[in-house]
Amino acid sequence: MSSEAQQTEEWADVTPDAARRLVTAAVEAFAERGYHATTTRDIASRAGMSPAALYIHYKTKEELLYQISGVGHRLALDMLERAADGGGSPAERLADAVRSFARWQAERHTTARVVQYELGALGEEHHAELLDVRRRTDGAVRRIIQDGVTAGDFDVPDVSGTTLAVLSLCVDVARWFKPDGRRTPEEVGELYADLVLRMVGAARPEA
């Protein structure tokens, strides 16, 4: 899939078209220069629009960041809850969760960086709302690991610390991943699923 097609898919739920163009322009600008160094004028100009046209869709720069960060956080939550609620053994569900999440961080590394690094720039209410989404995301992974411990499939002395480390390992893919690097997003997902199963003391399930 082309990078442009991926971007359209990533923001498919953002309508109308002009709002979607502003969101993709904002992601690029925030990733390049940081949230605080970007003006709404920069974003409008990247989207080929006037500042007044931007204002119809987003009253403030913070609203744009909230839109971007909200979509990113909810995608992660859906992905990890789907894995947690899926069929199969705890090891299969954990491998599935890590494989999809790490792969997504690689494929959407530009958006993922903005989502992670600019959390502190959100307004208080938006920040609190997304912290709650993060807690639920964390809860989905913790649930799989706890299930594995309860079933006697995993050996994990510190469930909450291991949950934190698993999520952190995946999130940091967005920092180091380069599209022209040695590994595809799929390969990163496979490698990480294997490493995480080792972290929880599980044998890798047969594919």
Place this chain on the structure above:
Amino acid sequence: MSSEAQQTEEWADVTPDAARRLVTAAVEAFAERGYHATTTRDIASRAGMSPAALYIHYKTKEELLYQISGVGHRLALDMLERAADGGGSPAERLADAVRSFARWQAERHTTARVVQYELGALGEEHHAELLDVRRRTDGAVRRIIQDGVTAGDFDVPDVSGTTLAVLSLCVDVARWFKPDGRRTPEEVGELYADLVLRMVGAARPEA
């Protein structure tokens, strides 16, 4: 140790005193607002100095970032080469490397974030120089893992991918660590040393 004492220790090699004050002011400003949104005037003012006084020590904002990033990169390299060259089994050396590096990322999370997230803002030559330091840092961890594989102590199908994951896990501590959180830097170091020994298929060495 107080936070102020830690900062003085962190930048002990930066002299004279005025240059050190500028460096700590720049770290704070870059961490809060990002490199591109920070002016040399902001930095001088945080350090209680005039822009002209700043200019005596650093000709550009980029020189300040290079100073900060250079110190951070060289500290990491020294720490990991010391662990790689230390005595003991590969498992002991790997645990030592991860324990110190993860702990350092927690203790110095503000500096570490600036070092990691603003790499792209460095000038071309400085960027190339620090990428070379990163390659050597990577090489130190790879060497320990390879030694463990050669000795038959580790079971690692992908040495370079596992090296990348080990470093990434430690670096991302700077993103999520909070001084008022549940774990001390020492506890993070211990947890991570254990998780990484699991990743490489080694039993934890007795302390």
